[in-house]
Amino acid sequence: xxxxxxxxxxxxxxxxxxxxxxxxxxxxxxxxxxxxxxxxxxxxxxxxxxxxxxxxxxxxxxxxxxxxxxxxxxxxxxxxxxxxxxxxxxxxxxxxxxxxxxxxxxxxxxxxxx
Amino acid sequence: xxxxxxxxxxxxxxxxxxxxxxxxxxxxxxxxxxxxxxxxxxxxxxxxxxxxxxxxxxxxxxxxxxxxxxxxxxxxxxxxxxxxxxxxxxxxxxxxxxxxxxxxxxxxxxxxxxxxxxxxxxxxxxxxxxxxxxxxxxxxxxxxxxxxxxxxxxxxxxxxxxxxxxxxxxxxxxxxxxxxxxxxxxxxxxxxxxxxxxxxxxxxxxxxxxxxxxxxxxxxxxxxxxxxxxxxxxxxxxxxxxxxxxxxxxxxxxxxxxxxxxxxxxxxxxxxxxxxxxxxxxxxxxxxxxxxxxxxxxxxxxxxxxxxxxxxxxxxxxxxxxxxxxxxxxxxxxxxxxxxxxxxxxxxxxxxxxxxxxxxxxxxxxxxxxxxxxxxxxxxxxxxxxxxxxxxxxxxxxxxxxxxxxxxxxxxxxxxxxxxxxxxxxxxxxxxxxxxxxxxxxxxxxxxxxxxxxxxxxxxxxxxxxxxxxxxxxxxxxxxxxxxxxxxxxxxxxxxxxxxxxxxxx
Numbered sequence: 001x002x003x004x005x006x007x008x009x010x011x012x013x014x015x016x017x018x019x020x021x022x023x024x025x026x027x028x029x030x031x032x033x034x035x036x037x038x039x040x041x042x043x044x045x046x047x048x049x050x051x052x053x054x055x056x057x058x059x060x061x062x063x064x065x066x067x068x069x070x071x072x073x074x075x076x077x078x079x080x081x082x083x084x085x086x087x088x089x090x091x092x093x094x095x096x097x098x099x100x101x102x103x104x105x106x107x108x109x110x111x112x113x114x
Numbered sequence: 115x116x117x118x119x120x121x122x123x124x125x126x127x128x129x130x131x132x133x134x135x136x137x138x139x140x141x142x143x144x145x146x147x148x149x150x151x152x153x154x155x156x157x158x159x160x161x162x163x164x165x166x167x168x169x170x171x172x173x174x175x176x177x178x179x180x181x182x183x184x185x186x187x188x189x190x191x192x193x194x195x196x197x198x199x200x201x202x203x204x205x206x207x208x209x210x211x212x213x214x215x216x217x218x219x220x221x222x223x224x225x226x227x228x229x230x231x232x233x234x235x236x237x238x239x240x241x242x243x244x245x246x247x248x249x250x251x252x253x254x255x256x257x258x259x260x261x262x263x264x265x266x267x268x269x270x271x272x273x274x275x276x277x278x279x280x281x282x283x284x285x286x287x288x289x290x291x292x293x294x295x296x297x298x299x300x301x302x303x304x305x306x307x308x309x310x311x312x313x314x315x316x317x318x319x320x321x322x323x324x325x326x327x328x329x330x331x332x333x334x335x336x337x338x339x340x341x342x343x344x345x346x347x348x349x350x351x352x353x354x355x356x357x358x359x360x361x362x363x364x365x366x367x368x369x370x371x372x373x374x375x376x377x378x379x380x381x382x383x384x385x386x387x388x389x390x391x392x393x394x395x396x397x398x399x400x401x402x403x404x405x406x407x408x409x410x411x412x413x414x415x416x417x418x419x420x421x422x423x424x425x426x427x428x429x430x431x432x433x434x435x436x437x438x439x440x441x442x443x444x445x446x447x448x449x450x451x452x453x454x455x456x457x458x459x460x461x462x463x464x465x466x467x468x469x470x471x472x473x474x475x476x477x478x479x480x481x482x483x484x485x486x487x488x489x490x491x492x493x494x495x496x497x498x499x500x501x502x503x504x505x506x507x508x509x510x511x512x513x514x515x516x517x518x519x520x521x522x523x524x525x526x527x528x529x530x531x532x533x534x535x536x537x538x539x540x541x542x543x544x545x546x547x548x549x550x551x552x553x554x555x556x557x558x559x560x561x562x563x564x565x566x567x568x569x570x571x572x573x574x575x576x577x578x579x580x581x582x583x584x585x586x587x588x589x590x591x592x593x594x595x596x597x598x599x600x601x602x603x604x605x606x607x608x609x610x611x612x613x614x615x616x617x618x619x620x
Binding site for chain 1: 452455522
């Protein structure tokens with residue numbers, strides 16, 4: 001076997017292992033069971049932390065309504081844009097006393113509900 | 115230099131006839147006497163106590179309470195030369211312009227003059243409290259901050275403001291007026307400080323237009339009255355503190371049956387203090403520890419001692435209908451799992467790294483809304499000199515807490531907007547607020563100032579309405595209160611009164 005072929009083979013195998021670890025383990029990124037709201041929840045880097053916080057959101061709407069609200073908020077400029085717009089407009093929510101942008105509260109509440 | 119006079123050594127039934135009698139040797143009384151030093155006026159400074167704490171004398175401050183639980187009436191003040199400065203914390207900050215404004219949404223608010231009327235007197239007041247060079251909010255920007263960096267806050271309702279602190283010479287901190295100005299009082303040939311001299315009544319002329327005389331007594335060794343004496347001054351300045359000023363007016367009810375200056379039932383009403391609730395909020399700084407001047411006092415090269423605080427802007431006070439508040443960073447706080455989740459989730463949403471985030475508790479000094487039913491009245495119980503004791507009806511409205519809560523929400527918003535941190539409000543119910551409630555021990559408002567006699571006990575010069583020669587000095591005249599600690603401000607107001615007296619008595 002030529003040396004070049006060997007290196008290419010090892011590299012391909014390594015890439016396959018890395019892809020597998022990425023896709024099927026939580027070593028690089030956390031995986032969650034699929035939900036109808038993954039398009040929205042995907043903006044959360046750490047859904048578990050968000051869910052822990054979101055469990056304290058009082059009187060949150062049902063997941064479908066939450067997701068619809070969030071899709072509308074995230075559509076123009078993503079999460080950063082939605083959060084910035086909330087802060088600028090004073091759309092803040094108190095969650096267990098924490099003063100957070102409304103989008104963060106809604107996202108966390110959705111994470112807690114799925 | 116002459117020694118202080120001791121009223122206990124006066125011949126019985128002595129009659130003293132000064133140009134001006136100052137009742138009370140606290141910061142207002144001493145500042146006024148010093149401002150009148152070396153003038154042609156013969157000044158008698160009457161102090162109930164001696165030069166040191168005396169439990170028997172202090173006991174005369176005792177009183178009772180109803181309503182909200184408050185500190186004991188003899189605990190927040192000291193009845194000896196120097197008065198409240200014998201136990202003050204030395205916190206100084208001038209009142210803001212907005213503190214003087216009449217607010218259309220807030221009944222009874224506003225002073226009869228703007229802050230600029232006090233500004234000429236602040237430098238001398240600053241010198242008297244020995245708080246170093248006048249810096250305050252000139253240190254408000256990052257470039258000029260004492261050390262480290264000021265926490266960036268986005269444009270909004272609050273800004274980083276500054277306290278300065280009184281510092282007496284040597285290792286005594288802060289300035290205690292009785293000790294610090296003892297030599298100055300003794301040195302002035304026209305000032306006679308008379309110690310152990312309790313004024314028990316203000317006697318008016320039959321037409322109730324002037325004070326004719328003051329009746330005085332010492333505290334005898336038998337626990338009752340000792341020697342009696344009389345003072346017949348041309349002018350009187352009552353400077354005995356926010357509680358005692360009202361008490362002396364109310365007990366002096368032989369000519370005016372409701373008490374001197376109380377023809378409109380205002381004396382003793384509108385009592386206020388600055389509530390100092392602890393642990394009101396948790397402030398998280400995403401980047402890590404805040405600069406040291408947020409959590410403790412820092413001494414600058416020029417000797418000034420400073421500490422940062424978050425204060426509402428005038429524009430925010432007006433638009434959000436909030437009152438004064440000065441929020442200070444206090445102790446480090448360990449976040450629970452929910453708190454950590456809140457910080458991680460929010461920081462990620464803001465696109466900032468919070469891996470070094472640190473949390474600290476936030477404390478506050480608040481301003482209360484004027485309330486006529488927060489009130490001092492006389493009771494049937496008497497002190498050692500047979501003067502009726504006071505009873506305080508203390509109150510805080512839910513709206514007082516709600517106003518400050520709005521301020522905290524805005525601070526939280528600004529931290530988020532600047533992407534520097536976030537905030538948790540740790541108080542939900544009224545009980546939560548009261549659980550960690552402390553007080554400034556600032557006695558304010560009981561002889562309030564207003565140009566209309568129906569709304570104030572004294573006029574804009576401190577002259578009791580309807581009388582020609584009785585003035586009141588001190589924070590009892592503050593018609594609305596500010597969150598700034600009163601000592602510096604009441605001294606500036608007293609120095610303004612000194613200028614007025616020099617003119618009218620010339």
